[in-house]
Amino acid sequence: MCSTVTTALPSGLSALVERLKVRGSTLDLVSLNQVLGEAALCSEDVRPFAQPDASRYRRVTVYQNQNFELLVLTWLPGQASLPHDHAGSMCAVRVIEGVAKESHFFRGDDSYVVPAAASDLVAGQVTASDDSGIHALANAGPETLVTVHVYAPPLSDFQRFEPRPPQWTAAPVQQQPLDRPVVLIVGGGFSGSQTAVQLLRQADQQQSGLQVVIVEKRGVLGEGLAYSTQDDLHLLNVPASRMSAWPDKPDDFLEWANHRYGPVDPSAFLPRRWYGEYLRESLLRTAAESGPRCSLTVISDETRRVQRTEESGWLVHFSRHESILADAVVLAVGHRPPDDPLAGIWNGPRYRFLPDPWRPLAMGMIQPSEPVVILGSGLTAIDTVLSLAHPQRTAPVTLISRRGLVPQKHDADIPSPLDMSSWVSRQLGTSQSLTVRKLLRELRRVTAAHVSLGKDWRSVVDGLRPFLSQIWQHLSITERRVFLKRVSPYWEIHRHRMALDVSSRFEDLLGQGIVQIVKGHVTSVVAEAESVQVSLFERDRQQTRELTTGWIINCTGPRPSNTVPDNPAIGSLLSAGWLSQDALAIGLEVAPSGQVIDHQGNAVSNLMTLGTLRKPQLWESTAVPELRHQAADVARVLLHEIVLPANKGGSEMAKALK
Numbered sequence: 001m002c003s004t005v006t007t008a009l010p011s012g013l014s015a016l017v018e019r020l021k022v023r024g025s026t027l028d029l030v031s032l033n034q035v036l037g038e039a040a041l042c043s044e045d046v047r048p049f050a051q052p053d054a055s056r057y058r059r060v061t062v063y064q065n066q067n068f069e070l071l072v073l074t075w076l077p078g079q080a081s082l083p084h085d086h087a088g089s090m091c092a093v094r095v096i097e098g099v100a101k102e103s104h105f106f107r108g109d110d111s112y113v114v115p116a117a118a119s120d121l122v123a124g125q126v127t128a129s130d131d132s133g134i135h136a137l138a139n140a141g142p143e144t145l146v147t148v149h150v151y152a153p154p155l156s157d158f159q160r161f162e163p164r165p166p167q168w169t170a171a172p173v174q175q176q177p178l179d180r181p182v183v184l185i186v187g188g189g190f191s192g193s194q195t196a197v198q199l200l201r202q203a204d205q206q207q208s209g210l211q212v213v214i215v216e217k218r219g220v221l222g223e224g225l226a227y228s229t230q231d232d233l234h235l236l237n238v239p240a241s242r243m244s245a246w247p248d249k250p251d252d253f254l255e256w257a258n259h260r261y262g263p264v265d266p267s268a269f270l271p272r273r274w275y276g277e278y279l280r281e282s283l284l285r286t287a288a289e290s291g292p293r294c295s296l297t298v299i300s301d302e303t304r305r306v307q308r309t310e311e312s313g314w315l316v317h318f319s320r321h322e323s324i325l326a327d328a329v330v331l332a333v334g335h336r337p338p339d340d341p342l343a344g345i346w347n348g349p350r351y352r353f354l355p356d357p358w359r360p361l362a363m364g365m366i367q368p369s370e371p372v373v374i375l376g377s378g379l380t381a382i383d384t385v386l387s388l389a390h391p392q393r394t395a396p397v398t399l400i401s402r403r404g405l406v407p408q409k410h411d412a413d414i415p416s417p418l419d420m421s422s423w424v425s426r427q428l429g430t431s432q433s434l435t436v437r438k439l440l441r442e443l444r445r446v447t448a449a450h451v452s453l454g455k456d457w458r459s460v461v462d463g464l465r466p467f468l469s470q471i472w473q474h475l476s477i478t479e480r481r482v483f484l485k486r487v488s489p490y491w492e493i494h495r496h497r498m499a500l501d502v503s504s505r506f507e508d509l510l511g512q513g514i515v516q517i518v519k520g521h522v523t524s525v526v527a528e529a530e531s532v533q534v535s536l537f538e539r540d541r542q543q544t545r546e547l548t549t550g551w552i553i554n555c556t557g558p559r560p561s562n563t564v565p566d567n568p569a570i571g572s573l574l575s576a577g578w579l580s581q582d583a584l585a586i587g588l589e590v591a592p593s594g595q596v597i598d599h600q601g602n603a604v605s606n607l608m609t610l611g612t613l614r615k616p617q618l619w620e621s622t623a624v625p626e627l628r629h630q631a632a633d634v635a636r637v638l639l640h641e642i643v644l645p646a647n648k649g650g651s652e653m654a655k656a657l658k
Contacts, residue, residue, distance in 0.1 A: 012045035033128035069154040075145040080138030083161040092128040098145030105134040112164035159219030180209035181646035184326035188216030189224020191611040192332035198635035209293040217302040227276030241266035269499030303569040328606035335558030348527030370550030377401040381555040404519030409503035415456040418463035472619040582616035
């Protein structure tokens with residue numbers, strides 16, 4: 001990726017860019033530190049790029065090519081970054097104005113990071129680090145802080161880490177010797193963390209020895225993709241009273257939120273960031289409270305290969321960590337970022353295309369005065385709009401999707417689900433083949449009758465939810481394809497609704513003309529250094545028009561991790577025949593118990609999965625109510641079929657050590 005200077009640079013920055021360009025790909029940490037330290041920079045050089053923002057520290061890109069990027073960051077008093085690494089990039093930072101505090105961290109066994117050292121940097125001082133260290137910067141003084149950052153190569157991604165909370169009182173997780181049954185979980189988001197919670201809890205209740213190993217390549221446990229946002233404008237789309245992670249403790253999340261953040265309305269839609277904190281603390285507290293025969297190990301790494309052993313266990317390999325033998329493996333990998341809908345039609349540099357809105361710092365590069373095109377109009381697109389519009393947006397945001405559909409909103413008074421059991425029994429009990437067309441016709445009839453009585457259509461949708469998997473399983477593959485192609489987009493906007501506050505903000509932006517929704521698709525893109533020209537076919541007008549924008553953000557929705565390129569662990573198992581893709585290519589073939597089906601059609605007793613990879617069999621397999629039950633069921637199966645027998649006969653690791 002290569003871009004030119006976006007504006008005429010002041011002399012100090014221009015000279016710095018030229019020196020960095022001369023070094024090119026030969027930049028190392030020492031030379032990077034030296035070049036930035038020797039640069040003749042003053043406040044006047046960075047003033048055009050110093051843009052304070054009351055909501056967060058501001059990043060402005062000054063120059064970028066394939067070897068490095070140069071940024072100016074502006075920090076108001078009290079603003080700070082979260083602990084992070086640099087994921088393959090070197091970084092050098094120079095203070096231009098103000099006082100910066102740089103903190104360095106080490107990572108504890110409970111996955112939290114703990115401060116290890118700190119130092120203040122004044123104007124003219126430089127600090128440099130490689131990709132492996134965990135650090136954070138903060139404005140340590142009463143005045144505005146301005147810093148210049150150079151990343152080599154450009155910072156495409158990084159890991160964020162969570163400081164250990166001051167109120168955290170549970171004992172840190174202790175790694176135990178692997179002389180007991182080992183269950184390794186690939187993925188530490190909701191599905192992975194809750195499977196670990198259920199395994200530890202159930203094993204402790206039965207006084208059974210168990211070692212649970214979670215492998216999570218992100219810097220933070222519990223969040224996954226769904227709850228990784230740090231923007232408090234991004235809310236859960238289910239009320240707090242319905243979001244417990246425990247099937248048998250319905251008020252658990254509500255009680256946690258009341259304890260942590262004060263009195264919470266049970267009907268409130270709380271920040272998704274809070275929910276990530278809740279999941280992480282639930283896991284670590286359960287591990288700390290488990291008996292001495294149960295333990296949790298957290299590995300911050302990527303699972304690269306899962307290989308069958310002669311003892312019918314699994315040898316699991318990682319990018320950096322030493323390999324581990326496991327008696328059972330649980331695949332809890334979740335979704336992957338969206339496909340690139342502009343592949344093949346984009347011309348020019350790709351700098352102004354954001355392939356994934358959840359990528360760290362993605363929104364921070366976009367100025368309120370720059371127009372934006374968003375591909376997609378679902379919940380992710382809505383959240384992206386809210387981030388772009390805060391605190392004050394002056395340039396337009398255009399949402400482009402083929403159907404122009406936007407999620408419906410929740411009602412202020414959330415209705416009770418309608419009892420749909422009799423209706424479902426009639427649909428499934430007929431001797432005729434079940435078709436999507438017939439289901440839709442009958443569902444519209446029921447909904448119209450319900451609404452005619454002055455009641456809410458939402459109660460019909462919510463009443464149908466417990467039966468969705470049962471209905472899905474009665475549909476033929478052909479009918480499932482019909483649903484995915486023609487009905488799924490309409491079902492999703494009624495099933496997954498916006499919180500009221502989110503809907504209100506979004507409707508205000510529509511009313512102000514800041515946001516526009518276009519039904520159509522992009523036919524070509526020509527990108528330049530400072531803008532992007534978009535050719536857009538509008539379905540309503542049946543014509544193509546040209547649109548000039550500053551950025552394009554891909555919010556078309558995630559894809560499953562069920563192919564060899566999408567996930568190395570999944571790829572290794574697919575290549576060896578231990579997994580099978582489903583006919584619709586939306587997940588994997590999985591038995592009702594959660595055990596995967598190999599290429600010969602057999603269930604693999606000690607290889608299980610849950611969550612999105614089970615959509616081919618369940619369809620409804622991505623939301624908390626379904627996932628919390630799946631996690632409990634997976635733990636129950638593993639405990640009785642793998643863990644208890646291994647306690648009697650010896651674990652895979654114990655056998656290998658003999």
